[in-house]
Amino acid sequence: MQRRIPQLSRRTLLLGTGAVLLSACGSGASGAGGTGLIRIGASLPLTGPVADVSKPGYQGYQAWQKKINASGGLLGRQVEFVVLDDGFDQNTVVANYNRLISQDRVDLLLGTFSSFLNLPASTVAERHGMLYIEPSGGAAEIFERGLKRLFFAQPGTTEDVPDRFVDYITSLPAADRPATAAYSTQNDPSADVPVKLFQERFEKLGIRTVHRSDYPAETANFDTLAAAIGQAAPDLVVHGAVTADGVGMIRSFQKVGFSPKFLFQTKSPSDPLTFPDGIGTGNTEGIFTTAAWHPSAKTPGNAEFVAAYKAQFNEDPTEDAASSYTATQVLEAGVQAVGRIDQDAIAEWLHANSVPTVSGTLAWDERGVPKASMLLVQWQKEKIEVVAPAEAATTSSVVRPKPGWTS
Structure with missing residues (x-):
């Protein structure tokens, strides 16, 4: 795009x-x-x-x-x-x-x-x-x-990104967890590192990988990738998005008619301005990401x-x-x-x-790494809500499964 x-x-x-x-x-x-x-x-x-x-x-x-x-x-x-x-x-x-x-x-x-x-x-x-x-x-x-x-x-680095979402999936009854997952990421260490960790940890939970791909930063058309992911039909998609690629992938999912039960994207969904404008406000519902900050x-x-x-x-x-x-x-x-x-x-x-x-x-350790943790957030009713940790939550509910695309 x-x-x-x-x-x-x-x-x-x-x-x-x-x-x-x-x-x-x-x-x-x-x-x-x-x-x-x-x-x-x-x-x-x-x-x-x-x-x-x-x-x-x-x-x-x-x-x-x-x-x-x-x-x-x-x-x-x-x-x-x-x-x-x-x-x-x-x-x-x-x-x-x-x-x-x-x-x-x-x-x-x-x-x-x-x-x-x-x-x-x-x-x-x-x-x-x-x-x-x-x-x-x-x-x-x-x-x-x-x-x-x-x-x-x-508050946290890329290695901390998977923590709260993996904890959330782990907390679900076994019958409600995703059985299969697809992983796709931009070739950027802020995206591909957490996606790799997601895959390792979900596979340990018994979630079978059915697709794995990466792409360069200049990628503008995601139709082929989205079609391949849709054909694999995973319950869960973890997408290592940096910025506009998050919007681009979802637009392509809409085009090929694929909507997973769980969708986690790094970075891109945390922008309350460009993200809903890019994919359609109604289509944000149920999408997860992590955040370093929340306006409330x-x-x-x-x-x-x-x-x-x-x-x-x-x-x-x-x-x-x-x-x-x-x-x-x-x-x-x-x-x-x-x-x-x-x-x-x-x-x-x-x-x-x-x-x-x-x-x-x-506060920081000797490497300059912060000693805090990230927030798990989800789009709900056209707003970004904090769902974990409990002490920082702005809502007590979680949308599951993710609704289908509205258009």
């Missing part, structure tokens, strides 16, 4: 080779310990196959910038963002972070979107001795390289964030927006606690402390 290119805010200024400068107060001196602006650099896939994810994520950064500057700035200094477009290309994201550090000489960094991009980008940051807080991209391999200044700003969560500052974001952008925040905002909250907490821009001191403080955020209170 066609990918939407995000529209930049009117307050942004496009600079030459893809750089976007976000400033609330004009130009000024920068650098650690200075008295001018604090400049924060990031590379984002503003164009390309995950641009839909990047737009609200970018706006999450902007929402925090507006808030921090209105309250006097970070360390009493106004914050300016320098954002480069990487087009969802690994070589470009590496070049961008090298440029941000070596040429633009930003004071701090924030991460990009997807494990595909954050894997090489975090390596660049570590090589230059820079703190790197990523809003998304929880593939396990990112955290297995001994990086000391890397932190993930969500009673987490510190969440209600204020949701209201301010909606006032600024005239739309509700998505999980991607909240994850970006969470990353900035983590960065802010570390900088304010240390009292200066010292990359190693901020990293040391974050390793030793917890930070209250809109995604919950986060």
Whole structure:
């Protein structure tokens, strides 16, 4: 399907080779310990196959910038963002972070979107001795390289994605569990890693695999895949979707006339804006995914964030927006606690402390992996509801089996 290119805010200024400068107060001196602006650099896939994810994520950064500057700035200094477009290309994201550090000489960094991009980008940051807080991209391999200044700003990583849904299926009476399953995933570590874990754990439960496939990120037509899955007729489909591919697969399921009893997709269904628009609002009913955040969560500052974001952008925040905002909250907490821009001191403080955020209170192990867990959510009556854990649930019911497509 066609990918939407995000529209930049009117307050942004496009600079030459893809750089976007976000400033609330004009130009000024920068650098650690200075008295001018604090400049924060990031590379984002503003164009390309995950641009839909990047737009609200970018706006999450902007929402925090507006808030921090209105309250006097970070360390009493106004914050300016320098954002480069990487087009969802690994070589470009590496070049961008090298440029941000070596040429633009930003004071701090924030991460990009997807494990595909954050894997090489975090390596660049570590090589230059820079703190790197990523809003998304929880593939396990990112955290297995001994990086000391890397932190993930969500409650869990890709290895945690299967936990709550597998627990839910396990809790069902044996006669109500799916007997067969199909697995298909985009070739991205944020998707294919959890799908592999899903398959291993469901097979241990005795759920027989009848289909397994993967596809490249640029795939736009899912009709052949959907037909193959439909022919296998699984009770359960686990789809490793990153963004628009989640919509594309469901559209193809509709086209070939296949609807499973259980459907779990990674990532894609957590977008309350593009997902229902893409597949038809009535067709969201009963679809499962995991989430790092929920707009109704009673987490510190969440209600204020949701209201301010909606006032600024005239739309509700998505999980991607909240994850970006969470990353900035983590960065802010570390900088304010240390009292200066010292990359190693901020990293040391974050390793030793917890930070209250809109995604919950986060703390990290020595790898930068959070010590919390994800939410299991399901689309019910045109809303995303939390179904597990019980203490965070926004509903006491679960839709089962998934209704057929409405059109």
